[in-house]
Amino acid sequence: MTTDRILIFDTTLRDGEQSPGCSMNLEEKLRVAAQLEALGVDIIEAGFAIASEGDFEAVEAVARQAERAIVASLARANRADIERAAQALKPARRPRIHTFIATSPLHMKVKLGKSPEEVLEAIRESVTFARNLVEDVEWSAEDATRSEPDFLARAIETAIRAGASTINLPDTVGYATPETYGALFRDMLNRVPNADKAIFSTHCHNDLGLAVANTLAAVMAGARQVESTVNGIGERAGNAAVEEIAMALRVRHDVLPFRTGIVTTEITRASRLVSAVTGMQVQPNKAIVGANAFAHESGIHQDGMLKDAATYEIMTPESVGQAQSSLVLGKHSGRAAFRDKLAQLGYSLADNEFADAFRRFKDLADAKKQVFDEDIIALVDDEVLRGHDRIQVSEVEVYCGSTGQARAILTLSVDGEEKMAAAKGTGPVDALFKAVRAIVPHPEAHLLRYEVAAVTAGTDAQAEVSVVLGEAGRTARGVGAHTDTLVASARAYVNALNKLLVKRGRSALAA
Numbered sequence: 257m258t259t260d261r262i263l264i265f266d267t268t269l270r271d272g273e274q275s276p277g278c279s280m281n282l283e284e285k286l287r288v289a290a291q292l293e294a295l296g297v298d299i300i301e302a303g304f305a306i307a308s309e310g311d312f313e314a315v316e317a318v319a320r321q322a323e324r325a326i327v328a329s330l331a332r333a334n335r336a337d338i339e340r341a342a343q344a345l346k347p348a349r350r351p352r353i354h355t356f357i358a359t360s361p362l363h364m365k366v367k368l369g370k371s372p373e374e375v376l377e378a379i380r381e382s383v384t385f386a387r388n389l390v391e392d393v394e395w396s397a398e399d400a401t402r403s404e405p406d407f408l409a410r411a412i413e414t415a416i417r418a419g420a421s422t423i424n425l426p427d428t429v430g431y432a433t434p435e436t437y438g439a440l441f442r443d444m445l446n447r448v449p450n451a452d453k454a455i456f457s458t459h460c461h462n463d464l465g466l467a468v469a470n471t472l473a474a475v476m477a478g479a480r481q482v483e484s485t486v487n488g489i490g491e492r493a494g495n496a497a498v499e500e501i502a503m504a505l506r507v508r509h510d511v512l513p514f515r516t517g518i519v520t521t522e523i524t525r526a527s528r529l530v531s532a533v534t535g536m537q538v539q540p541n542k543a544i545v546g547a548n549a550f551a552h553e554s555g556i557h558q559d560g561m562l563k564d565a566a567t568y569e570i571m572t573p574e575s576v577g578q579a580q581s582s583l584v585l586g587k588h589s590g591r592a593a594f595r596d597k598l599a600q601l602g603y604s605l606a607d608n609e610f611a612d613a614f615r616r617f618k619d620l621a622d623a624k625k626q627v628f629d630e631d632i633i634a635l636v637d638d639e640v641l642r643g644h645d646r647i648q649v650s651e652v653e654v655y656c657g658s659t660g661q662a663r664a665i666l667t668l669s670v671d672g673e674e675k676m677a678a679a680k681g682t683g684p685v686d687a688l689f690k691a692v693r694a695i696v697p698h699p700e701a702h703l704l705r706y707e708v709a710a711v712t713a714g715t716d717a718q719a720e721v722s723v724v725l726g727e728a729g730r731t732a733r734g735v736g737a738h739t740d741t742l743v744a745s746a747r748a749y750v751n752a753l754n755k756l757l758v759k760r761g762r763s764a765l766a767a
């Protein structure tokens with residue numbers, strides 16, 4: 257391998273969406289896919305076409321929308337999966353089938369019930385079959401890091417001979433260390449006779465907090481594609497975070513001399529969008545995209561920063577697309593100022609979305625003197641991204657206090673139809689949630705978590721409520737924002753319920 261260009265394979269819509277509590281509807285996936293193209297990823301894994309009708313439609317819609325990126329669908333090593341993937345990818349300009357099978361002794365025996373020879377035969381058949389349907393086939397050795405090296409080398413050789421042009425060696429269980437993962441790539445690249453006919457790819461999970469370090473070690477060893485997600489979301493502890501990989505390669509180009517196509521100034525926008533649509537907030541101390549990533553609090557640091565930012569800053573907030581916070585909006589700010597602010601924060605809204613967001617901004621400015629960037633982000637995320645939910649909160653009325661039982665009267669719009677219910681509860685939140693249940697019964701679901709945070713300082717701040725619902729082993733997370741905590745609570749609960757409806761449509765398939 258002589259090239260220094262690293263391909264970014266984004267799996268936010270597939271592995272990322274498998275995060276506990278995550279789910280995205282079709283409109284949300286299309287919005288994320290558009291932002292992934294703006295971010296400059298090379299390949300978008302849009303889903304697992306055979307997993308459900310919803311997944312199939314999402315892969316097909318992303319395939320139709322993508323202008324530049326390769327669009328991939330995941331498929332197990334069987335004809336039905338591969339045919340379904342190819343069908344969903346029909347509208348793609350550049351389709352890729354990503355097929356996988358486990359190669360570790362434990363997985364082959366326990367999960368597949370196949371002998372190593374049978375697994376080799378399955379690789380030969382599945383990759384050949386996929387290649388008859390599309391040009392571009394990626395093959396993954398699931399649980400590669402716990403596979404026996406001699407067998408793994410034979411499996412890779414088989415896949416390449418059958419026509420796979422990308423070979424992915426996932427650390428499925430997050431067990432590798434940088435030394436062992438780098439050594440695996442070096443070993444396979446040396447030992448597999450036709451290794452030069454494929455691009456080798458990483459796929460790291462963060463169970464030990466090593467996903468990005470492992471990814472970079474493999475790049476140093478010859479990998480030229482990395483699989484990653486925005487904000488590092490994914491199964492269990494998540495995947496390698498694309499923003500960390502891209503910035504590590506950029507800031508430390510002296511020791512990591514590789515390029516990606518990532519437009520780093522789109523990072524913040526992508527991070528915000530993904531956390532808004534998934535409800536998975538980024539921890540404040542998260543590298544690159546956390547709220548504190550560029551905050552300096554110690555006096556010595558602040559003093560140094562004022563003299564020269566380079567004293568304590570290895571990269572600028574602007575380089576990852578963080579707008580310098582400037583203008584604070586208020587009650588007298590008009591459409592133009594609001595539009596400017598949205599553009600500065602990285603939002604581009606359709607006319608009807610803008611009208612709705614502006615109306616809510618005016619209400620907010622009436623309730624609250626100063627409207628900060630954080631307020632606008634919470635408001636737009638809440639307003640715009642809920643626009644496609646089947647169930648929406650129309651009106652909330654609550655009676656509560658130290659005398660008598662709390663009561664709530666709630667109106668929801670369900671598939672466009674207004675429905676009202678009243679309920680009593682031990683407190684206003686309980687009464688509200690019972691009213692939601694009265695309108696849209698969901699007896700199997702239970703409330704797992706309810707959290708309130710203030711978007712900014714001050715008693716007039718907007719409340720941001722997050723709710724997690726659980727149902728038959730599935731979890732769904734919803735978020736809602738409003739100056740009234742109870743309205744925010746109703747919005748968050750209903751948002752989680754919408755997510756649960758999306759998840760119900762999906763079978764228990766996962767990889």
Ligand SMILES: [Zn+2]
Nearest residue numbers: 271428491767
């Ligand atoms: Zn994974």
